Amino acid sequence: MSSRKPATMSDVAKRAGVSAATVSNVLAGKKPVDPDLAVRVRRAAAELDYQIDRAASRLRGGKSKVIGVIVPSLDNTFFTSLIAAIERALQSEGYDIIVASAKDDDAVERTRLTAMLSWRPAGIIIVPTDDVFNNRDLLDFSGVPYVVLDRVGTDLAADIVAIDNAKAAREAAEHLIGLGHGDIWVVASSLKLANIRQRCEGVRAACQDARIGAPKILEVGMTFDAVAERLEGQFAASGRPSAVIALTNFVTMGVLAAFPKNGISMPADISLVGFDDYAWMAATTPSITAVRQPVNSMGTAAWECLRNRIAGETSPQVRLQLSCHLKIRQSTRAVTRPVDHNDAAKSVG
Amino acid sequence: MSSRKPATMSDVAKRAGVSAATVSNVLAGKKPVDPDLAVRVRRAAAELDYQIDRAASRLRGGKSKVIGVIVPSLDNTFFTSLIAAIERALQSEGYDIIVASAKDDDAVERTRLTAMLSWRPAGIIIVPTDDVFNNRDLLDFSGVPYVVLDRVGTDLAADIVAIDNAKAAREAAEHLIGLGHGDIWVVASSLKLANIRQRCEGVRAACQDARIGAPKILEVGMTFDAVAERLEGQFAASGRPSAVIALTNFVTMGVLAAFPKNGISMPADISLVGFDDYAWMAATTPSITAVRQPVNSMGTAAWECLRNRIAGETSPQVRLQLSCHLKIRQSTRAVTRPVDHNDAAKSVG
DNA sequence: GTGAAAGCGCTAACAT
DNA sequence: ATGTTAGCGCTTTCAC
Numbered sequence: 001m002s003s004r005k006p007a008t009m010s011d012v013a014k015r016a017g018v019s020a021a022t023v024s025n026v027l028a029g030k031k032p033v034d035p036d037l038a039v040r041v042r043r044a045a046a047e048l049d050y051q052i053d054r055a056a057s058r059l060r061g062g063k064s065k066v067i068g069v070i071v072p073s074l075d076n077t078f079f080t081s082l083i084a085a086i087e088r089a090l091q092s093e094g095y096d097i098i099v100a101s102a103k104d105d106d107a108v109e110r111t112r113l114t115a116m117l118s119w120r121p122a123g124i125i126i127v128p129t130d131d132v133f134n135n136r137d138l139l140d141f142s143g144v145p146y147v148v149l150d151r152v153g154t155d156l157a158a159d160i161v162a163i164d165n166a167k168a169a170r171e172a173a174e175h176l177i178g179l180g181h182g183d184i185w186v187v188a189s190s191l192k193l194a195n196i197r198q199r200c201e202g203v204r205a206a207c208q209d210a211r212i213g214a215p216k217i218l219e220v221g222m223t224f225d226a227v228a229e230r231l232e233g234q235f236a237a238s239g240r241p242s243a244v245i246a247l248t249n250f251v252t253m254g255v256l257a258a259f260p261k262n263g264i265s266m267p268a269d270i271s272l273v274g275f276d277d278y279a280w281m282a283a284t285t286p287s288i289t290a291v292r293q294p295v296n297s298m299g300t301a302a303w304e305c306l307r308n309r310i311a312g313e314t315s316p317q318v319r320l321q322l323s324c325h326l327k328i329r330q331s332t333r334a335v336t337r338p339v340d341h342n343d344a345a346k347s348v349g
Numbered sequence: 350m351s352s353r354k355p356a357t358m359s360d361v362a363k364r365a366g367v368s369a370a371t372v373s374n375v376l377a378g379k380k381p382v383d384p385d386l387a388v389r390v391r392r393a394a395a396e397l398d399y400q401i402d403r404a405a406s407r408l409r410g411g412k413s414k415v416i417g418v419i420v421p422s423l424d425n426t427f428f429t430s431l432i433a434a435i436e437r438a439l440q441s442e443g444y445d446i447i448v449a450s451a452k453d454d455d456a457v458e459r460t461r462l463t464a465m466l467s468w469r470p471a472g473i474i475i476v477p478t479d480d481v482f483n484n485r486d487l488l489d490f491s492g493v494p495y496v497v498l499d500r501v502g503t504d505l506a507a508d509i510v511a512i513d514n515a516k517a518a519r520e521a522a523e524h525l526i527g528l529g530h531g532d533i534w535v536v537a538s539s540l541k542l543a544n545i546r547q548r549c550e551g552v553r554a555a556c557q558d559a560r561i562g563a564p565k566i567l568e569v570g571m572t573f574d575a576v577a578e579r580l581e582g583q584f585a586a587s588g589r590p591s592a593v594i595a596l597t598n599f600v601t602m603g604v605l606a607a608f609p610k611n612g613i614s615m616p617a618d619i620s621l622v623g624f625d626d627y628a629w630m631a632a633t634t635p636s637i638t639a640v641r642q643p644v645n646s647m648g649t650a651a652w653e654c655l656r657n658r659i660a661g662e663t664s665p666q667v668r669l670q671l672s673c674h675l676k677i678r679q680s681t682r683a684v685t686r687p688v689d690h691n692d693a694a695k696s697v698g
Numbered sequence: 699g700t701g702a703a704a705g706c707g708c709t710a711a712c713a714t
Numbered sequence: 715a716t717g718t719t720a721g722c723g724c725t726t727t728c729a730c
Binding site for chain 3 (some may be wrong): 019020021022024031032033034037056059060061062147342
């Protein structure tokens with residue numbers, strides 16, 4: 001309420017009967033200080049509810065204890081879980097995070113990045129809006145250490161933490177192939193994203209190895225509504241696959257919604273592997289087999305990498321590829337031979 | 350890479366051949382400046398890629414352009430959507446947000462709040478860990494304007510933005526009652542939360558008005574796993590309700606998962622109203638009727654309220670109660686009369 | 699081991 | 715309308 005002024009360091013100094021420099025030394029703990037003085041200072045600080053002014057500290061000392069995190073969207077659970085993981089990792093070391101959403105837009109990303117840099121953060125963790133990452137120049141020019149998370153082009157020279165997209169997708173496909181599926185469709189958000197393309201590749205490779213037909217790839221957009229719309233009528237009874245791999249959490253939802261609209265029941269008529277395993281996928285009936293990304297490890301790894309850079313580590317750039325885990329549930333099932341097959345007699349009985 | 354030093358205001362001043370104060374005036378735009386000079390200054394700033402140092406600006410000017418946002422958890426979509434909404438609202442006005450998670454823990458909340466305050470933010474938006482909000486004293490003492498979002502005790506003297514919990518829950522119950530349901534269970538996360546208690550009240554009131562039995566209330570915890578565990582075997586065939594209202598998004602998932610485990614099929618055997626409408630609820634089969642909270646309006650309203658306080662508005666404290674919208678889908682269905690009823694003949698025909 | 703003094707980058711008085 | 719000056723709260727030499 002009352003626009004009370006916070007106690008300053010010299011307030012504390014006065015109360016403890018020492019100089020401001022000593023207070024700084026006590027609180028920062030970098031220089032040896034007389035234990036008695038230290039006690040007096042701490043008590044004075046506590047009595048005044050003293051809280052260091054981080055901005056002033058940074059201004060003078062140069063170190064900032066704040067990390068900028070920028071993601072394509074804050075409305076996507078995947079990105080927010082990443083943020084949660086990062087916050088968990090940073091928080092214990094006295095860092096705070098500034099977050100911003102690029103709204104899936106290159107230009108916005110640039111604006112937000114600029115704004116962030118004006119806080120002179122100790123480092124930045126970014127999930128770029130696209131894998132070209134045009135706005136990299138801002139970061140490089142600023143000299144602020146940064147780590148690129150998740151969406152990554154092949155030739156990006158930077159510290160990178162991502163998943164092994166091809167492998168994850170391959171495992172999903174192999175799981176389906178193992179169940180006897182020979183006609184797999186891949187539903188992708190946008191092929192402009194390198195990670196999505198890599199996932200496609202993984203499925204393709206698995207199909208090739210198994211000598212089944214190449215997967216059909218559908219590109220349906222980034223939002224649930226877009227996906228639902230594009231999928232309208234895609235699953236005509238004639239050209240219906242026996243299994244679908246959805247490459248994104250939003251896409252997974254869209255595919256799920258599209259099935260009943262096309263008169264398909266899952267898993268009887270079709271199997272589905274989703275991407276980004278979240279709680280709701282375990283709650284539905286049937287529950288959904290999905291590729292679980294190691295979100296927590298990604299956040300932790302990104303922070304560890306960034307922390308080292310902040311500490312001045314100058315080793316060659318890191319390119320981490322974490323593995324995913326395929327969580328098998330009820331939405332994938334072994335194919336039952338179609339009735340119009342050789343042994344059709346069975347269906348008449 | 351290169352730990353390049355950012356250009357300072359006096360670098361710009363030098364290049365433009367003016368004083369630092371003039372640069373400040375041009376860039377801040379608060380004082381009249383000669384147009385020609387302004388152009389020169391802006392060009393010099395652009396050439397040097399000048400970005401104001403926000404910390405220094407705050408230190409001198411006292412205004413900070415940063416808002417702290419603290420929520421009980423960053424792993425809960427409801428809170429992260431709130432953050433997304435807040436970011437959208439703030440961002441256009443040049444503010445940034447620092448976010449922190451209280452990890453559903455009073456003590457952590459205190460720590461995080463303290464850390465935030467040391468950035469001297471212009472304001473704080475907080476979803477308290479519990480409705481007592483013990484840590485309020487920190488905020489009051491600091492003098493930083495703040496708005497309390499969502500979880501609110503009855504007697505909290507502060508600016509408050511919340512939903513009309515009782516009304517929302519009442520509407521959910523009335524919807525079910527209108528469909529003929531006479532035995533409703535309420536599955537709550539924790540009755541320690543005022544908003545949850547208010548939701549219970551809403552259902553109770555609706556039942557009373559309709560002269561049907563009081564709803565049974567189950568308290569099952571805050572996380573999906575806890576909910577699933579507690580619900581194990583709760584729906585014995587004997588004492589099974591005809592409809593369930595879940596008061597939280599996590600609880601909704603838990604209930605959903607519990608049905609098949611108890612041999613219940615939805616909506617044939619039972620109807621369900623969920624809380625916090627998210628995309629996946631529209632994607633499942635059956636899709637889920639749910640109370641949609643006006644997340645975006647909540648964020649916007651909180652910011653507007655906070656902005657006014659920051660601007661020095663001293664009007665009496667605001668207590669906003671936004672309305673929810675019941676999104677009716679397939680998980681709620683009219684009760685089919687039990688066959689052992691008077692008109693059992695009907696069911697034989 | 700402790701204090702005095704300088705100065706980080708900026709803005710608000712004040713002087714011109 | 716512009717420049718000069720002072721100082722926000724802190725950390726860091728550098729004396730002592």
